Structures are given as structure tokens and as C-alpha cells.
Amino acid sequence: MVRIYNSILIALVFNISWSQNELNLISAISDKNKVVFSCENNTKISLEFLDSKNIKFWYAPEGNFNRNNESFAVINENFHANYAITVNESASVYEIFTDDLRVMVYKSPFKIQIFNKYQRLLLGDDDSRPYTVEGTKIKAYKKLRNDEHFFGLGEKTGSLDRRGNSFIMWNSDKPCYSDREDPLYKSIPFFMSSYNYGIFFDNTYKTTFDFGKESKDYFSFSAPNGAFIYYFMYGKDYKEIIKSYTELTGKPIMPPNWAFGWAQSRGLLTNEELTMDIAKQYRERNIPCDIIYQDIGWVDGLQNFKWHKDRYDNPKKMLSDLAENGFKVIVSQDPVVSQATIEQWQEANSNDYFAIDKRSGKSYDMPWPWGGNAGVVDFTKPEVANWWGKLQQQPINDGVKGFWTDMGEPAWSNEESTDRLQMKHHLGMHDEIHNVYGLTWDKVVTEQFEKHNPNQRVFQMTRAAYSGLQRYTFGWSGDSGNGEDVTSGWKNLANQIPLGLSAGLGLIPFWTTDISGYCGDITNYDEFSELYIRWLQFGVFNPLSRAHHEGNNAVEPWLFGPETEQIAKQCIELKYQLHPYTYTLAREAYDTGIPIMRALVLEFPNDENVYGIDDQFMLGKDILIAPIIKEGATKRMLYLPEGNWIDYNSPEKMYSGEQTIEYPVSLKTIPMFVKFGAIISKMPIMQYINQIEHAPVIFEIFPSEKPSAFELYEDDGTTNNYKRNIFSKTRIESHGSTSLLEISLFENQNNLFKTEKRNYVLQIHLPSKPKKILLNNAKLKPTTLSKINEDVNSNFNDSGFNYSSENQILTIRIPDSKQKTIISITK
Known part of the structure; x- marks a missing residue:
């Protein structure tokens, strides 16, 4: 009997899937900018045109255009007021025309193809199956061309070109992750194709993307549950597509100008004496620095926002003294309340501020890396915002300048942590909320900061997030580095370059790696110094440059010896000199979404030679950086794109573009080139921003x-x-x-x-x-x-x-x- 039942169940699932493969269109209803197609088996597909280049697709296999929650990412679908389209019907196809697109909707079998106005196919459904449905899981299949390349998905490891690989969206705590590990901390389900289109898949569940790994004939994306909504964005180049994505999901907030200075941190930088000593050393050694971080141990209890009494004698005076010397202090937040922090835990528990365990109806009991078991604060519940805002304002009133929101996956909730799926949030079960949990937290942090500090610019840097994070926060790449042997982290450093560039393509323009790599005990500073220098030479060109390492592994420049200190000092000084140039690019990022650190494909989209370059980038449109990522390097092979280039280190040397050159390097060399005609704005070296x-x-x-x-x-x-x-x-x-x-x-x-x-x-x-x-x-x-x-x-x-x-x-x-x-x- 069990076998017969299972056979019937398998047959039903197969029939459901097969019926979607063979969909036939029955009718269509159009109204101004929208067309709804009705197919067999009650399936409906909606095409809503935001303007002549951008389309919202909604595939509803049961015919209902409903979703559990409004989009967490999309804030604007009105690209063009009162926009209207032209729809023509023939015996076999519907044609939808805009000024830029021609959309062909075939009746039997149903499929959609999108052309530009010159009849070039941009995106087409796979001929054999545009969609499959298995229970609540839906999967879309699209034609894959032999010469098609894909970029995006935010912070993902591996090469910038995603072709031939598959990826999962499930925010995960992955300390010391490898150069091929997936998923990581953030979920940005937005990618772009070399065929001049982008796709944003607006589904918060555990979505997957396959760019030709499964088959060379198609690529696919799928979701296990939830509304199947995706946005098609057409543009003449990647920049135009990013602008559309920015219009859809919101502009990235600008950091304070001092945030573009140098920042120092470490895992156990959690006491007043150490903080003041680091600040003193920076000023005495004339190494510029604006920010000193305090990690999670600064609190008396997790997370009550009260200074740890055994570690800080007079935090207000400490902050005031640091401010007089140009330092800003950023402190960590975690999104939980430890049961050991009795008073706060009881308050939150009695007010139902925690996510609930659906099995017991009580607050979910979350094991936490430190502080013991904890309650997971439910930031999707409206009442939580004001409570959290008052708590976080306490250190702000003392003089703290901002936060880094850490562990917001929430931590340890990786794919194998299936018990977390028992959590129920105010807005839904955890399988729907997981990927946006960090986003809902960052939204509360920023909105409450602005409520309590009117018109003041927030500093908030996050680890875990979803599309739309740019409206509230900035990003860093989490726990990078080689935890087994810190001196063997060269692959980890190399991977941070394409990871950071992909973050920029996913609308995270204000970003940093943990300079030095977070993971690994530093037992020999001399042995680690070369990798530290190379990490720093890349990191100073990150918009937000933070040196950080785990535990009490200090990574201040002077600890690596006089030569390393001098090289580090010169690199950091270069960062400060370029501040006016970088800050101008920050405004461009706010206006357009175009990042400061740019993958070469952004500036040279028609040069196929740059598709596979993962170890170079542009700083704006005029400066090319090629970091050293090989141990003991004495030369660097690098590619110069179209145009003429000047060696910034030796301006008398000039090169023509569209060639690969062999460039000699020493330990102090950062290969850096500027375009002929470039105008670079700079300022004098300062010990902190606005010092002079x-x-x-x-x-x-x-x-x-x-x-x-x-x-x-x-x-x-x-x-x-x-x-x-x-x-x-x-x-x-x-x-x-x-x-x-x-x-x-x-x-x-x-x-x-x-x-x-x-x-x-x-x-x-x-x-x-x-x-x-x-x-x-x-x-x-x-x-x-x-x-x-x-x-x-x-x-x-x-x-x-x-x-x-x-x-x-x-x-x-x-x-x-x-x-x-x-x-x-x-x-």
C-alpha cells in the first residue's frame, strides 16, 4: 500500500511538472502597462511594464497574484507615470511593443521571448520548458547562448563571470570561507548578462541560480516557495542596468565623510586602556586614522548596550578625549538577547519581542557563539523598533558614532541548521524571513538612529543582508582569511577582489574586506608581514578600509616591523590624499548606484578580454589598480584596456591599451595606472578627515x-x-x-x-x-x-x-x- 501511494504521489508531481512544460495560452487581458495571460490549469502570467525597458514578471501556477508579504527590496515600480504599451495579436502570438523592446508571447506552447528594437534576442524561455512546478517549488528556464556571460549576485566567491556555476541564496555564517564556498552572508538575487539585460528575482526563500552548470543549453533560477516574481531590466550597458536596479530597490545612503578614512579593529579590542593606547600610537607615529572599532565584548551583557564595567572606567570621557584627537568609535551590535542578561531578556520575552518556536509557542531558544543561549529579536514586529532604538541610543548619547551589525544571518543558522526553520516571526516562518532577517534589523537600526538623531548621517556596516540593504547600511565581507595557517591566506586575499567587485555590482558600493583577513592566529609577525602588506595594498582602495583580525591578534601596522610600518603608512596616506576623488565617487554611487570599486566590465563592457579578469579593478573611471596577490612576487602580469595609460608610480612611463604587460614590482609597489586626460582631485595628507x-x-x-x-x-x-x-x-x-x-x-x-x-x-x-x-x-x-x-x-x-x-x-x-x-x- 505504501509503495502504491508513493507511486501515485510521484505521478502527481510528475504530471504537475509536465503540465507546466506544455502550457498553452488561452486568453490575454491588457490594461495600459500590464498584460495578464491565462493558460491551462488556471496558470496566469502577468507582465507589467515599468517603462520601455523594465518589466515585472509574475508567474502564478494557481492563478492567484498574492504574496505573504510585500517586497522587502522593491520600493518603486512607477518608473514612468501613466506608461502604456502596444499589444498586437495574431493567430499564434501576442506582440508587445515599447520604444525599446519587442516582447513575443507564443500561444502554443506558451513561451516568451524578449527582443530589442533591432530584433536581437535578449532573453528567451527555454523551448522545451519555460517553467516547471513541483508542489510549491517553481523553476524558470532560459536560453543560454554560447557566448553569454553573467555577472552579479552580490558577495559570492569564485570568478566574477558566473557562467558554468550554480549558487544558493541562504545567508550563512561561514568563518574562514574558501575561495569557492557558497552560500555566504548576503543574498542579492540580482545578476546581469552580457546580452544587455539584468534579472532581479524578488523571492526571499532559499532560491537557486544555475548559469549553465546543469546544461549548456539553458540557465535557470528557482524558489522552493513564495510568489515567483522577477524583474527584467534592459540597458545599453551594465551601468544602465544597475541604474534601473537602483531605481527599483532604492539609492545607497552615503557614509559620513570620515568613514572613508582608515579604521582599526580587532576581536578583543574591547577595553578602554587598549583603545587609548592604539589611538596614541597612531598619532605619535603620524599614521592617519579616523575610526577605532569595539567588538562585541564592549557590552556588559548581550545585547543591552551598556559598557562593560570591568573594561571601561569612564567611557564618556574616553569617547570625548578620542574625539578631540580626531577619532570616531564604532561599536558592535548582535541581534539577540542572552538569557544571562536577565533584566533585558525578561523584558523582551514578556513583550513577545523574540521570534517564537512554533512547536512550543515560547521564545525560540537560540544557541549563540558567546553569552549562552539567547532570544532572537524579531525585527519584523513593529513594536520592537522603538524598544531597540532607545537601547542603541544609549552609547550614541555617550559619543559613539555608529554601529556594525554582526551575526545577522542569524549566526550559525546555516543550511544544515534545520531546527532554525521552526522559528516563527511576526511576518512569517523562518524559511521566508531568514534571508531578510539582517535587512529588517538594519532597517530598524538606521530608522531609529535617524529618529533620535535628526538629520545626522548614520554609520552602519553589516555582515548579513538582502537586496535593498543599500538604503540602510554598508557592507563588509565577513570572516575571510585562512584559519588553519594565517600565512597561507593568499587565495583568500585573491578571492576578496572579485567578491568585493561583485558586491559593488549588487549595489553595495560602500564595502570593505577585513584587512589582514579575519581568521588565523598570528604567531610570527615577520612571516605574516608580506601577506599583511599585500592585503593592505588592496584594502586601502576599499571605500571603507578596516584592519581587523580575530581574537587578540593585533594588526596595527607598527607590529610588523619598521619596513612594514613605513609601507603601510605610505599606503594609508595615499588613501587620504585621494579622499576628494573617492568622496566624489561616493556621490555618484548615491545618484546612480555605480560603485566606487568597479569591475573592468563596468567601464569596458565591449572588451571581452576583461570578462575573465578577477584581480584588477577601476577606482572610478580613471584609475586602474592591479593588486599583488602572489607570494614573493617580483613581477605582475596585468591587462590594460582600451585607451592610453600612465604608470602612476612612474608617470614618465606610458602604455597603449588593449595589451597585457609584465610589470616589475617590489614589496612596496601597488601597480596603479591612470588614463590619459585624467583629472584626479586630492588633498594634503591629514591624520584624520577635516583635520586641516x-x-x-x-x-x-x-x-x-x-x-x-x-x-x-x-x-x-x-x-x-x-x-x-x-x-x-x-x-x-x-x-x-x-x-x-x-x-x-x-x-x-x-x-x-x-x-x-x-x-x-x-x-x-x-x-x-x-x-x-x-x-x-x-x-x-x-x-x-x-x-x-x-x-x-x-x-x-x-x-x-x-x-x-x-x-x-x-x-x-x-x-x-x-x-x-x-x-x-x-x-
């Missing part, structure tokens, strides 16, 4: 005969006024010829934000001394380099130039008049 008042703006110019431009972005750096477009922009242009170079600084475009008095310093790379220099048609006088740098922060009346034949750099100093200024240089 009235500091000059430095423009380093690599002139070419083609016109080039840069627009410097500035705001107050700490408030949310940037969201109201209160900022300043200054445009600088360079126009060159064989005999003349003209530099134009345009009138400062400010919207209620006025820049301070200051000077401009132009560093122009020229192979020979110019014959004549005019400033607004008046002859500019030569002077010494020391005179140019003298009182540059206080004297705003003097102008002059100096040419160094040795460095082949023309340095010009002029006051920032806030008006249009033209500098004419006769070569």
Missing part, C-alpha cells in the same frame, strides 16, 4: 590632446542634507594641443552649501618646461615649490608656478575665487 581647515584642493592632471573634465563634489560630510541636494560642485576641464594646454576652473555651483576659503594647487604632468603661463590673460610668475606650499592654508592672495624638470611636474597655486578661472599654458 582651509586645506587646498589639489588637482593632479594628466593632460591629453582630447578634452577631459572632472566635477569635484563636496558637502558638509555629516548630515543628510545631501539627500536634499545641498552640496557644491566645481568643474575643471582640460583642453590640450601640441602647443597649448588650457585648464578651466568653473564657477562654483553650490546649492545652499558654500565651500570655505582655500587655494587650488594644480599638479600638471608635462614633459618639458612651459614657455608661458597666463592666469585669466595675466602672466603668472614663477616661484619656488616651498613658496607654493608656504601658508597654503591661510594665505589666499598669492599665485605662482613652479616646474620641476626632475619630476616633470608643473605646479600652479591660485586662490579659489569661486568664479570661472582660465589658465593658459604655452608649451
Whole structure:
């Protein structure tokens, strides 16, 4: 009898799946921007056009367009008000036309193909089966072309090009993860194809993506439960697709300007004496630093937001003293309350603030890595927000500047931890909420911070998240490094590059690796120093650069010896010098979603040579970085894309693009190239952001005969006024010829934000001394380099130039008049 029953059950499942393979379309109803197709077996498919390039698909095998919860990620589907489409019907097909797309919906068997207006197939259903249904599981199959490449899915290990691999979305705590391990901490079900489209699969369950691993003829994505909704986004390039995804899921908030400085942390950096000593060492050694982190041990009880009395004598005074010296302190949060923290646990338990164990109806008893068993705070419950907001405000009132939200998977809730599926949250069972648990927490943290600190810019960096996180938080890549042997973490370092670039493609523009790698005991600092340097040389170009390591393994630069300290100091100083350039890119990320660290495919989408490059990236559009990721390297093979390139370390060396070169390196070398024509905004080296008042703006110019431009972005750096477009922009242009170079600084475009008095310093790379220099048609006088740098922060009346034949750099100093200024240089 059991065998007969099982056979019947298998047959039913098979028939359900088979019936979806052979779907036939019965009818269609269209209304303005939406078409609903009715098929056999009550199946319905909705196509809703957000505009001429973006479509929302909803596949409903039972004919009901219902979902348990509104989207956690999507906040805007109104791309084009009152948008309308054209629908034509023939005997075998429906055709839907927009200005950019032609969508063909075949009646029998049912399938959909999307073409651009030039009749090039962008995305097509697999001919044999567009969808399969097995119980609550739905799977979509799409045509896979031989030359198709895929990028995205956020923080995932492996190569940037996802083709030939499969991936799972299930936020997982994976300490010391390998370069091929999946899943990891974040779930970003958004990817892009080299055929000019992107897909966002808006399903929070344990979704899977297969980019040709199962078959070379199709790729697929599936969900075990929930509404089967995905968004198709067409664009001329990856940047345009990311802009659509940003419009769909929201702009990334900007960090405070000091967040782009250097940050120091360690697992047991959890006491006042150590914190003050680290701060003292940084300032005495003149190594720039803005942020010192405190890990979870800073609290008296998990998670009551009270300072540990045995570790902090006077936390308010500590924070005040640090602030006077330019340091900001960030503290850790965990999303649980330990049962040992009796008063808080009882309060939360009595108010039903914890996730419930559906078997007992009581608060779920979660084993936690420290602090003993705990209750899991249910951030999907509205009443929790104000309670948590008041608690987290306590250290903010003391002077803390922000949080890093750790362990939000929640920790130890990996694929094998099936008991966690018994948790019931206010908005649903854990299989639906798991991937968005961290997102709901980060939403509460930011909204409550802004409620208690009006118009102040939040700093919040998270480990676990889902699409939409950019509206509330920033990201870091979790517990990287080799836990078995810290000195053997070269593969772990190498993997952080494509992982970070993929994070940027998934709308996590403000990101960092744990510089040094989190995992592994450091028993010999000399042996580890080379890997530490190489990790740092990559990490200083992360938007948020944090040195961090587990336990009491300290990774301050001076611990590795004088040579390493000096190399680290120079790298960190370079990060600070590039701050105005990076901060301008931060505004671009806010406006467009385009990350600061960019995979080469973003800037060179038509160059197939860059598809397989995982170890180089662009910093903005003008700077190329090729970190060293091999032990004992004396040379580096690297690819220069289209264009002409200047070696930033030796500007007299120039290279043509679309070639691979062998580049010599030493321990202190960071291979770094800039485009011909690039204009890089810089600032003087400071020990912390905004240390020097009235500091000059430095423009380093690599002139070419083609016109080039840069627009410097500035705001107050700490408030949310940037969201109201209160900022300043200054445009600088360079126009060159064989005999003349003209530099134009345009009138400062400010919207209620006025820049301070200051000077401009132009560093122009020229192979020979110019014959004549005019400033607004008046002859500019030569002077010494020391005179140019003298009182540059206080004297705003003097102008002059100096040419160094040795460095082949023309340095010009002029006051920032806030008006249009033209500098004419006769070569």
C-alpha cells in the first residue's frame, strides 16, 4: 500500500511538472502597462511594464497574484507615470511593443521571448520548458547562448563571470570561507548578462541560480516557495542596468565623510586602556586614522548596550578625549538577547519581542557563539523598533558614532541548521524571513538612529543582508582569511577582489574586506608581514578600509616591523590624499548606484578580454589598480584596456591599451595606472578627515590632446542634507594641443552649501618646461615649490608656478575665487 501511494504521489508531481512544460495560452487581458495571460490549469502570467525597458514578471501556477508579504527590496515600480504599451495579436502570438523592446508571447506552447528594437534576442524561455512546478517549488528556464556571460549576485566567491556555476541564496555564517564556498552572508538575487539585460528575482526563500552548470543549453533560477516574481531590466550597458536596479530597490545612503578614512579593529579590542593606547600610537607615529572599532565584548551583557564595567572606567570621557584627537568609535551590535542578561531578556520575552518556536509557542531558544543561549529579536514586529532604538541610543548619547551589525544571518543558522526553520516571526516562518532577517534589523537600526538623531548621517556596516540593504547600511565581507595557517591566506586575499567587485555590482558600493583577513592566529609577525602588506595594498582602495583580525591578534601596522610600518603608512596616506576623488565617487554611487570599486566590465563592457579578469579593478573611471596577490612576487602580469595609460608610480612611463604587460614590482609597489586626460582631485595628507581647515584642493592632471573634465563634489560630510541636494560642485576641464594646454576652473555651483576659503594647487604632468603661463590673460610668475606650499592654508592672495624638470611636474597655486578661472599654458 505504501509503495502504491508513493507511486501515485510521484505521478502527481510528475504530471504537475509536465503540465507546466506544455502550457498553452488561452486568453490575454491588457490594461495600459500590464498584460495578464491565462493558460491551462488556471496558470496566469502577468507582465507589467515599468517603462520601455523594465518589466515585472509574475508567474502564478494557481492563478492567484498574492504574496505573504510585500517586497522587502522593491520600493518603486512607477518608473514612468501613466506608461502604456502596444499589444498586437495574431493567430499564434501576442506582440508587445515599447520604444525599446519587442516582447513575443507564443500561444502554443506558451513561451516568451524578449527582443530589442533591432530584433536581437535578449532573453528567451527555454523551448522545451519555460517553467516547471513541483508542489510549491517553481523553476524558470532560459536560453543560454554560447557566448553569454553573467555577472552579479552580490558577495559570492569564485570568478566574477558566473557562467558554468550554480549558487544558493541562504545567508550563512561561514568563518574562514574558501575561495569557492557558497552560500555566504548576503543574498542579492540580482545578476546581469552580457546580452544587455539584468534579472532581479524578488523571492526571499532559499532560491537557486544555475548559469549553465546543469546544461549548456539553458540557465535557470528557482524558489522552493513564495510568489515567483522577477524583474527584467534592459540597458545599453551594465551601468544602465544597475541604474534601473537602483531605481527599483532604492539609492545607497552615503557614509559620513570620515568613514572613508582608515579604521582599526580587532576581536578583543574591547577595553578602554587598549583603545587609548592604539589611538596614541597612531598619532605619535603620524599614521592617519579616523575610526577605532569595539567588538562585541564592549557590552556588559548581550545585547543591552551598556559598557562593560570591568573594561571601561569612564567611557564618556574616553569617547570625548578620542574625539578631540580626531577619532570616531564604532561599536558592535548582535541581534539577540542572552538569557544571562536577565533584566533585558525578561523584558523582551514578556513583550513577545523574540521570534517564537512554533512547536512550543515560547521564545525560540537560540544557541549563540558567546553569552549562552539567547532570544532572537524579531525585527519584523513593529513594536520592537522603538524598544531597540532607545537601547542603541544609549552609547550614541555617550559619543559613539555608529554601529556594525554582526551575526545577522542569524549566526550559525546555516543550511544544515534545520531546527532554525521552526522559528516563527511576526511576518512569517523562518524559511521566508531568514534571508531578510539582517535587512529588517538594519532597517530598524538606521530608522531609529535617524529618529533620535535628526538629520545626522548614520554609520552602519553589516555582515548579513538582502537586496535593498543599500538604503540602510554598508557592507563588509565577513570572516575571510585562512584559519588553519594565517600565512597561507593568499587565495583568500585573491578571492576578496572579485567578491568585493561583485558586491559593488549588487549595489553595495560602500564595502570593505577585513584587512589582514579575519581568521588565523598570528604567531610570527615577520612571516605574516608580506601577506599583511599585500592585503593592505588592496584594502586601502576599499571605500571603507578596516584592519581587523580575530581574537587578540593585533594588526596595527607598527607590529610588523619598521619596513612594514613605513609601507603601510605610505599606503594609508595615499588613501587620504585621494579622499576628494573617492568622496566624489561616493556621490555618484548615491545618484546612480555605480560603485566606487568597479569591475573592468563596468567601464569596458565591449572588451571581452576583461570578462575573465578577477584581480584588477577601476577606482572610478580613471584609475586602474592591479593588486599583488602572489607570494614573493617580483613581477605582475596585468591587462590594460582600451585607451592610453600612465604608470602612476612612474608617470614618465606610458602604455597603449588593449595589451597585457609584465610589470616589475617590489614589496612596496601597488601597480596603479591612470588614463590619459585624467583629472584626479586630492588633498594634503591629514591624520584624520577635516583635520586641516582651509586645506587646498589639489588637482593632479594628466593632460591629453582630447578634452577631459572632472566635477569635484563636496558637502558638509555629516548630515543628510545631501539627500536634499545641498552640496557644491566645481568643474575643471582640460583642453590640450601640441602647443597649448588650457585648464578651466568653473564657477562654483553650490546649492545652499558654500565651500570655505582655500587655494587650488594644480599638479600638471608635462614633459618639458612651459614657455608661458597666463592666469585669466595675466602672466603668472614663477616661484619656488616651498613658496607654493608656504601658508597654503591661510594665505589666499598669492599665485605662482613652479616646474620641476626632475619630476616633470608643473605646479600652479591660485586662490579659489569661486568664479570661472582660465589658465593658459604655452608649451
